[in-house]
Each structure stands twice: as C-alpha cells, then as structure tokens.
Amino acid sequence: MTTLTPVLTDNWGEDRSWTIEAHEARGGYRTLDTAFAAGPDAVIDMVKTAGLRGRGGAGFPTGMKWGFIPQGADVPGGTKPKYLVVNADESEPGTCKDIPLMMAAPHTLVEGVILAAYAIRANHAFIYVRGEVLHVIRRLRKAVAEAYMAGHLGQDVHGSGWDLDLVVHAGAGAYICGEESALLDSLEGRRGQPRLRPPFPALEGLYACPTVINNVESVASVPAIVANGPEWFAAMGTEKSNGFGIFSLSGHVVNPGQFEAPLGITLRELIDLAGGVRPGHTLKFWTPGGSSTGLLTADHLDVPLDFESVAAAGSMLGTRALQVFDDTTCVVRAVLRWTEFYKHESCGKCTPCREGTWWLVQVLRRLEAGQGSETDLDQLLDQCDDIAGRSFCALADGAVSPIISSITHFRDEYVAHLREGGCPSDPRRSTVWAREEALS
Structure with missing residues (x-):
C-alpha cells in the first residue's frame, strides 16, 4: 500500500x-x-x-x-x-x-x-x-x-x-x-x-x-x-481507525491541498508530500482538525493521524483540517482571531457560550495588546474551565480548545506580549489595537 x-x-x-x-x-x-x-x-x-x-x-x-x-x-x-x-x-x-x-x-x-x-x-x-x-x-x-x-x-x-x-x-x-x-x-x-x-x-x-x-x-x-x-x-488505516480519509493541508506549506491517505499517516509525511514548510522557515504549530481542536507543535510531527493517537496527544482528529503555521505567526493573534470567529458564530441560545465567548475575546484582546498581567492567563484558563462542557453543543468546547492548548505550549509567548507591551515581532500592534478600540 x-x-x-x-x-x-x-x-x-x-x-x-x-x-x-x-x-x-x-x-x-x-x-x-x-x-x-x-x-x-x-x-x-x-x-x-x-x-x-x-x-x-x-x-x-x-x-x-x-x-x-x-x-x-x-x-x-x-x-x-x-x-x-x-x-x-x-x-x-x-x-x-x-x-x-x-x-x-x-x-x-x-x-x-x-x-x-x-x-x-x-x-x-x-x-x-x-x-x-x-x-x-x-x-x-x-x-x-x-x-x-x-x-x-x-x-x-x-x-x-x-x-x-x-x-x-x-x-x-x-x-x-x-x-x-x-x-x-x-x-x-x-x-x-x-x-x-x-x-x-x-x-x-x-x-x-x-x-x-x-x-x-x-x-x-x-x-x-x-x-x-x-x-x-x-485493511487500510489503523486497528481502531480504519480506512482512508481526505486531509486538508493549508497554511505555510509549499503546495497546500487535499491529500487522501490511510488514517494513521503523520503530518511529517503529509508536509513532505506538500513540498515542505515554505523555504526559510520552520514549523511552529498546527491544528489536526481545524481551529476548534487543540494546537500541536513540531514535537507532534510523528503522531499518527488517527482518532486515538491524536486524542492521546491532547487534541482531536476532527475534520482533518491540518492548518500549518510557521515561525512568523503570532500564536496569540491567531488564537484571538479564532475566538472572535466563535464569538460571532455563537447562536446565543445558552449562557456559557453566548457570554463566555464574549469575555474570552475581551481578555485575549488585552493580552494581545500587552495589557494586564500574567495572572490574567490563569483567569483565562478559569474562564475556559467554566465554559467547556456546559453548553448545548460543542461550539463552546471548540472555542476554548485552542486557548487552553496555546497557553500550554506557548505560555512564554503570552508573557512576552505582556512584557513588551504587545507582540514582540510587531511593537506597533498594541498601539494600532488601542486606536481601533477608541474609534469603535
């Protein structure tokens, strides 16, 4: 095969x-x-x-x-x-x-x-x-x-x-x-x-x-x-995750696209098929199943992409939407943008999702702008814990997954935003954000 x-x-x-x-x-x-x-x-x-x-x-x-x-x-x-x-x-x-x-x-x-x-x-x-x-x-x-x-x-x-x-x-x-x-x-x-x-x-x-x-x-x-x-x-796939699947590979790879392969293939193999990460850069983080699944890092390149292995790594296979982000990406900004999406798409039926996603965006905006203190990270995790598993559907769970996993793997980057007053790679970003907030 x-x-x-x-x-x-x-x-x-x-x-x-x-x-x-x-x-x-x-x-x-x-x-x-x-x-x-x-x-x-x-x-x-x-x-x-x-x-x-x-x-x-x-x-x-x-x-x-x-x-x-x-x-x-x-x-x-x-x-x-x-x-x-x-x-x-x-x-x-x-x-x-x-x-x-x-x-x-x-x-x-x-x-x-x-x-x-x-x-x-x-x-x-x-x-x-x-x-x-x-x-x-x-x-x-x-x-x-x-x-x-x-x-x-x-x-x-x-x-x-x-x-x-x-x-x-x-x-x-x-x-x-x-x-x-x-x-x-x-x-x-x-x-x-x-x-x-x-x-x-x-x-x-x-x-x-x-x-x-x-x-x-x-x-x-x-x-x-x-x-x-x-x-x-x-006969294809793994013992508990049988068959084949379409893997959507997007982001910072040379040739993004759909790759149909047996379940259990690794991201390393798929990136090789896609021509590698774009020249001059290295992999920073990736999602195994779209933005509603927990982030994984370069340490997880060889995790088999099947339901059990990805869950054991702390995420979920989901829709096999493999988004690849290289070292030029600000993880805090990426998580903020995803959370803004979930806040916008919440149907508003249940309080944990309707109110919770709104508050998550407020805290993340402050953190991305370098405002607040490191204790806000613990507050953010407490908010995620209050939201997860308490809504009518999995939208709220999907909203908190990238937040929790990003703090787990990239807490230092959040702290750097607070220390530098914004994204270290773009010191002007916090000023631009504050101006936009004042105009709105």
Whole structure:
C-alpha cells in the first residue's frame, strides 16, 4: 500500500468528472444492485465490518449509528418515516474536503446517499449545503436531476420496489448549522439552534421522526465499501481507525491541498508530500482538525493521524483540517482571531457560550495588546474551565480548545506580549489595537 490511497479523489482530475456519464463509466451506481440483492441489514453489516467512522469530526461508528434507527411495529417509533440527512454545511475554519468532493464527484455522494437511505429504510433524503457555495449547490442539483432521469432515484429504484426522493437544501450560512440538531431545526424552517438531548435524532430527529445525520465524506465512502468489500476498507488505516480519509493541508506549506491517505499517516509525511514548510522557515504549530481542536507543535510531527493517537496527544482528529503555521505567526493573534470567529458564530441560545465567548475575546484582546498581567492567563484558563462542557453543543468546547492548548505550549509567548507591551515581532500592534478600540 502506498502513502496515498486515492479512492474518493481518484477521478478529480478527469475530464468532466462531475457528469453521470463519467461516473457510470467508472462503474458508478452498480453497487445499488449489489445492495438490493443483499438487503438493508446486510448493507449495515458491511459498513460495521468495514469499521467506517464518521468523517465529520466526532468519529462515531457509522454502521452503529445506522443500526440505532428503530424498525418494525414492535419498536417505539419503528413505523414512523425514516430520514437521511447529509451534513454538507462545511464551515470549520481550515476544512476544505467536502466542497471539492461535491464539485468534482457529486455522483459519488448521490450514490452513497442512495445506499445509506436504503440501509436505514428511508424514502426521503436531504443534502444540507452551506448557502454561500452556490456553485456546489448547482452542481449537486444537476447531479440529482441526472440520477432521477437515469432511474437511480424516484419510484421503484432499479426495479427494487423501493422509492427514494432526494432534496438538495441550501442553508442560510451559519456555522452553528454544522451541529446536527441545529441543522435539523434549520431544515425544518426554524432558526438554527442546538436542541436539548435526549431525545436523540435516531429516535426524534427531522419532523420528530427517526433520522440519520452523516457527513459528506462518510456517505461518499459507502459505495467503495460495497463495491470492494468491508475487508478491503478495514485493511487500510489503523486497528481502531480504519480506512482512508481526505486531509486538508493549508497554511505555510509549499503546495497546500487535499491529500487522501490511510488514517494513521503523520503530518511529517503529509508536509513532505506538500513540498515542505515554505523555504526559510520552520514549523511552529498546527491544528489536526481545524481551529476548534487543540494546537500541536513540531514535537507532534510523528503522531499518527488517527482518532486515538491524536486524542492521546491532547487534541482531536476532527475534520482533518491540518492548518500549518510557521515561525512568523503570532500564536496569540491567531488564537484571538479564532475566538472572535466563535464569538460571532455563537447562536446565543445558552449562557456559557453566548457570554463566555464574549469575555474570552475581551481578555485575549488585552493580552494581545500587552495589557494586564500574567495572572490574567490563569483567569483565562478559569474562564475556559467554566465554559467547556456546559453548553448545548460543542461550539463552546471548540472555542476554548485552542486557548487552553496555546497557553500550554506557548505560555512564554503570552508573557512576552505582556512584557513588551504587545507582540514582540510587531511593537506597533498594541498601539494600532488601542486606536481601533477608541474609534469603535
């Protein structure tokens, strides 16, 4: 097995790869007949055996999530309609894997949707796409229309006696709608805000019916599992983190981009594939799963990028949004900018997140400007401790992760800001910040 394992990305460079003709020429939609012959439960068993874990961040076993959907009249909720919802609201800073996948290979996702919906016995499916990416929405809707015309969607799919309707829904552009229960509220026409759980979506999700919510990459991985077998998929990756994944490498590298590789690859290997850190500079810190995951340093270059190893290193794999920052980056300024983002994107439903993120920004602004004392760092950590784990969703947890990890690894840099009256590499920054605050 080579370092890279192009499966989902294998056709990205082909001419007009997004068309149904190109997809079917590569064997697209043949897995539907395989699934229909095996039955819904067999498809769930395939995904369980493959060990596919959610590619949206949490890493929950996909097949297990499908198995939670109640079936049959003797089970509460078993006779209600079932729904499949694909979370394509890719909004995590640094993450860029689902959007290029939907642009280059929308039929891979559509085929995965059909297989997943069949497995949970759903007759309606939705792809919830971030509203700003209009070009992606248009391409997906074109792919869905082509699938209907070819008989892959609609009534009596492939003569199986099973019906499926698929809707591409444009979101309103809120980061919080990437949270699954907020996404459901938005899909139902309400303001996107997280729900109190229980009940969980598997029992009462969309329209209070059993619902599966999966990430784009999770669903798009299913056709390859059905086509090649679960053992083929499980042979890649690590013992507990099976398969392949798309790693988004951005920031201070020579050739940023998407790299599809087995889980367990290291950042050192990915940076080498990307041409290295930009010439004349060295790696300072990086994020393994976007800005909502704890920062890691050059000491963690050889940590296997799988769910267990990254967690043991003090962070989480998340969406595999690998943001690389070299020695020219002010870590305090970077963390401040991220925290400002989370403050802006907080839905305001719960007090720890609404008020907590606001106060985090105020303290970080003072620290970045070199104002205050070292005791403010301990106050900042106390604030993070008061916020983490006390909100309706994980937004607040994501907001405090880079703060806690940056103080853990770069406390001296925070202290240097206080000693120098601002960023040591730019003494004028504190004066500029103070002037902006006075004008506002």
